[in-house]
Amino acid sequence: MVAAAKRLRIGSRLPAQIALAPALLIALVLYCGTTSWTVWISLTSSRMLPNSVFVGLRQYDVLANNDRWLASIANIATFGALFMTAALTIGFLLAAMIDQKVRAESLLRSVFLYPFSMSFIVTGLAWRWMLDPTLGFEKLLHDIGFADAHFDWIVRPDRVIYTLVIASVWHAAGLVMAIMLAGLRGVDREIWNAARVDGLPTWRIFVFIIIPMMRGSFATACVLLATSVVKLYDLSVAMTNGGPGIASEVPAKFVMDYLFERGNLALATAAATTMLITVVVVVAPWYHWQGRKARMAGIA
Amino acid sequence: MIRSATALAGILTLLATTAHAQAPSATPARAEVIHWWTSAGESASLKVFADAFTKAGGTWVDNAIAGGANARAAAINRTVGGDPPTAMQFNTGKQFDDLVENNLLANVDALAKAENWAAVMPPPILAAVTRDGHQYAVPVNIHGQNWFFFSNPALARAGATSPQNWTDLFTVLDKLKAAGITPLAFSGQKTWERGLFNTTLVGVGGADMFARFWGKRDVAMLKTAEFRKVIDTYRKLHAYVDAGSPGRNWNDATTLVIQGKAGMQVMGDWAKGEFTAAGQIAGKDYGCTVLSDSGTSYLMGGDVFAFPKPKNAEVARAQSIMEKAMTDPATQAAFSAKKGSIPARQDADVSGLDECARKAHGWLQDVKAQVPANELLSPPAVTGAIEDLVSQFWNDPSMTPEVLTAKIGAVFSQSF
Numbered sequence: 001m002v003a004a005a006k007r008l009r010i011g012s013r014l015p016a017q018i019a020l021a022p023a024l025l026i027a028l029v030l031y032c033g034t035t036s037w038t039v040w041i042s043l044t045s046s047r048m049l050p051n052s053v054f055v056g057l058r059q060y061d062v063l064a065n066n067d068r069w070l071a072s073i074a075n076i077a078t079f080g081a082l083f084m085t086a087a088l089t090i091g092f093l094l095a096a097m098i099d100q101k102v103r104a105e106s107l108l109r110s111v112f113l114y115p116f117s118m119s120f121i122v123t124g125l126a127w128r129w130m131l132d133p134t135l136g137f138e139k140l141l142h143d144i145g146f147a148d149a150h151f152d153w154i155v156r157p158d159r160v161i162y163t164l165v166i167a168s169v170w171h172a173a174g175l176v177m178a179i180m181l182a183g184l185r186g187v188d189r190e191i192w193n194a195a196r197v198d199g200l201p202t203w204r205i206f207v208f209i210i211i212p213m214m215r216g217s218f219a220t221a222c223v224l225l226a227t228s229v230v231k232l233y234d235l236s237v238a239m240t241n242g243g244p245g246i247a248s249e250v251p252a253k254f255v256m257d258y259l260f261e262r263g264n265l266a267l268a269t270a271a272a273t274t275m276l277i278t279v280v281v282v283v284a285p286w287y288h289w290q291g292r293k294a295r296m297a298g299i300a
Numbered sequence: 301m302i303r304s305a306t307a308l309a310g311i312l313t314l315l316a317t318t319a320h321a322q323a324p325s326a327t328p329a330r331a332e333v334i335h336w337w338t339s340a341g342e343s344a345s346l347k348v349f350a351d352a353f354t355k356a357g358g359t360w361v362d363n364a365i366a367g368g369a370n371a372r373a374a375a376i377n378r379t380v381g382g383d384p385p386t387a388m389q390f391n392t393g394k395q396f397d398d399l400v401e402n403n404l405l406a407n408v409d410a411l412a413k414a415e416n417w418a419a420v421m422p423p424p425i426l427a428a429v430t431r432d433g434h435q436y437a438v439p440v441n442i443h444g445q446n447w448f449f450f451s452n453p454a455l456a457r458a459g460a461t462s463p464q465n466w467t468d469l470f471t472v473l474d475k476l477k478a479a480g481i482t483p484l485a486f487s488g489q490k491t492w493e494r495g496l497f498n499t500t501l502v503g504v505g506g507a508d509m510f511a512r513f514w515g516k517r518d519v520a521m522l523k524t525a526e527f528r529k530v531i532d533t534y535r536k537l538h539a540y541v542d543a544g545s546p547g548r549n550w551n552d553a554t555t556l557v558i559q560g561k562a563g564m565q566v567m568g569d570w571a572k573g574e575f576t577a578a579g580q581i582a583g584k585d586y587g588c589t590v591l592s593d594s595g596t597s598y599l600m601g602g603d604v605f606a607f608p609k610p611k612n613a614e615v616a617r618a619q620s621i622m623e624k625a626m627t628d629p630a631t632q633a634a635f636s637a638k639k640g641s642i643p644a645r646q647d648a649d650v651s652g653l654d655e656c657a658r659k660a661h662g663w664l665q666d667v668k669a670q671v672p673a674n675e676l677l678s679p680p681a682v683t684g685a686i687e688d689l690v691s692q693f694w695n696d697p698s699m700t701p702e703v704l705t706a707k708i709g710a711v712f713s714q715s716f
Contacts, residue, residue, distance in 0.1 A: 048376065048397070048398035048680075049376070049380060049402055062714070065710075067688065067689075067692065067707075068688045128547065132544050132547075133543045134543060134544030135544065152543060154547070155543060155544070155545075155546040157695050157696060239547075240546075240547050241490070241547055242490070243488060243489060243490065243546055243547050243695065244488060244695040245692045245694065245696055246688055246691060247695065257684070258684070260369040260370070260372070261680065261684065262683075263398070263679070263680045263681060264681045264684070267681075
């Protein structure tokens with residue numbers, strides 16, 4: 001009886017498995033194949049073309065002593081923390097504001113979402129011009145009479161990374177707003193009514209009832225924002241080209257520059273492998289935790 | 301099932317016939333050329349080669365890819381993958397070393413001998429395409445990298461004249477500053493920070509020091525007082541750039557000189573394209589010179605075309621026609637007139653070139669003035685590592701010359 005049921009289950013799954021096989025094969029070859037190739041090249045002495053001269057972890061040693069790589073790591077950490085916090089906060093506040101049944105809601109929604117339709121290259125160039133002290137805001141302030149006004153962050157090595165944060169928050173806040181708005185609209189009106197009957201102030205309803213109910217929206221937004229942190233490349237290229245000096249270099253740009261312009265495959269792949277390991281180290285515990293939660297829910 | 305099998309067979313037949321129709325036999329001497337000359341001036345100059353090739357009986361299939369690194373990556377990937385273009389552009393230097401080592405390029409020895417390149421090209425340019433006694437690329441032009449371009453009206457307003465040496469230079473820069481003009485139009489990107497460093501290195505330190513730095517990577521030289529003077533001069537220049545310089549494009553810096561808002565720019569001779577496009581004339585609206593404290597030193601880079609090993613006789617024929625067309629002195633002169641460079645062949649007629657190019661051609665008749673550029677001496681990996689350090693030093697006033705020298709020494713001692 002049990003065996004028959006099992007057979008039946010396998011039987012009913014077989015077509016699905018056959019249908020998925022090509023996709024699975026492509027994923028295996030593309031992801032696992034290219035990833036292992038990348039890891040292998042990082043252990044060789046490859047220059048412009050790949051070779052198979054094994055040199056162990058020498059590239060990683062070079063990487064650990066490379067000022068530009070270390071600056072890239074520090075930059076992406078600063079950028080990631082500030083960008084995610086600011087984008088989530090501003091996105092949520094925008095959504096909460098629009099959710100108050102304001103007039104011209106659809107117009108505001110489009111306005112806030114508009115930056116997200118811009119490519120990073122366009123975003124970067126526009127912000128670069130606006131922040132350029134001889135063309136943008138600073139010059140405008142000088143021209144209207146504030147001769148002492150200073151906003152030259154983009155040309156200051158110790159401040160330039162914050163200008164990348166400003167531009168990318170401007171770019172992403174609208175998307176976060178859209179996700180949060182969907183989450184807010186998903187909250188049953190009865191819950192609002194019940195909380196109001198209890199006489200809770202609005203901010204407490206948000207903090208203690210609504211936000212915990214919107215875990216899904218926050219998780220979605222976090223995943224999307226986190227991927228854009230890891231792959232941050234084109235904004236840095238368009239806005240500052242990594243400069244002044246190496247002050248706004250990021251890991252993905254390091255990999256691209258060493259792959260192509262500098263003909264140093266081994267060091268580029270060592271950097272890429274380091275990025276991969278970092279992401280896995282961050283994501284694995286979270287994944288594990290999610291899996292456990294799902295299993296617990298299954299048992300309950 | 302049967303129907304889909306028939307459809308599949310139909311598609312396969314279609315593919316087969318299309319492939320057959322594209323077989324090369326139909327078009328004689330067809331050549332696909334990968335290059336990165338996409339701007340108006342650049343494509344106009346490339347057209348000189350395309351026209352010469354067409355006239356010699358070929359069909360030029362243009363494959364322009366914006367951005368040097370992108371174009372080279374595409375050309376190299378295709379060559380390694382077994383589907384090479386007929387010809388591909390490189391900068392004069394070491395960019396095609398790996399292709400030669402992996403036996404992927406055809407040599408042009410026969411042409412080099414027939415046209416007697418050894419007699420008509422500057423030795424560093426010939427050496428840059430020669431590996432183990434074989435020539436692997438056709439040099440088409442020479443770009444000078446250490447030019448100073450002056451705005452004549454700006455100099456006049458500041459009451460200054462074109463400087464003759466590096467001491468003069470700082471007097472002129474001070475006068476410009478006092479007159480409220482941005483003295484040095486600068487584009488603060490890593491490449492140009494290295495470019496200005498190279499100009500200082502060869503101008504203040506001399507041709508010999510330049511070769512010891514990029515060629516021999518001589519750690520002992522880094523500790524000399526003469527090298528220290530180069531670093532100090534480089535840092536001193538930072539006081540003469542404007543606040544908007546970080547991240548600026550080189551052609552935007554040229555525009556500042558063209559408009560007379562800045563006094564001068566240090567750039568390669570490709571900047572002349574911008575002056576020409578703005579209707580300015582060398583010697584009248586703008587001045588050009590090379591400053592060196594110990595005899596004229598002209599930093600020579602340029603462009604070459606390399607030819608992947610041909611897959612059949614048809615491709616080989618197209619390549620040989622193209623090599624010959626690109627080596628022709630009249631074609632090289634016509635090309636350089638549009639490109640702003642000078643011909644790689646010194647026997648070409650330069651009377652049609654602008655004043656700066658004619659000056660450069662004159663200097664190059666003295667072998668001592670022929671200094672091979674950075675790219676001819678060091679592989680991209682070394683150049684990149686030094687470039688990062690120079691760029692850090694330029695942008696971070698707290699980084700001392702001692703730290704810079706120590707870090708450069710560490711790069712020199714690494715095996716690349």
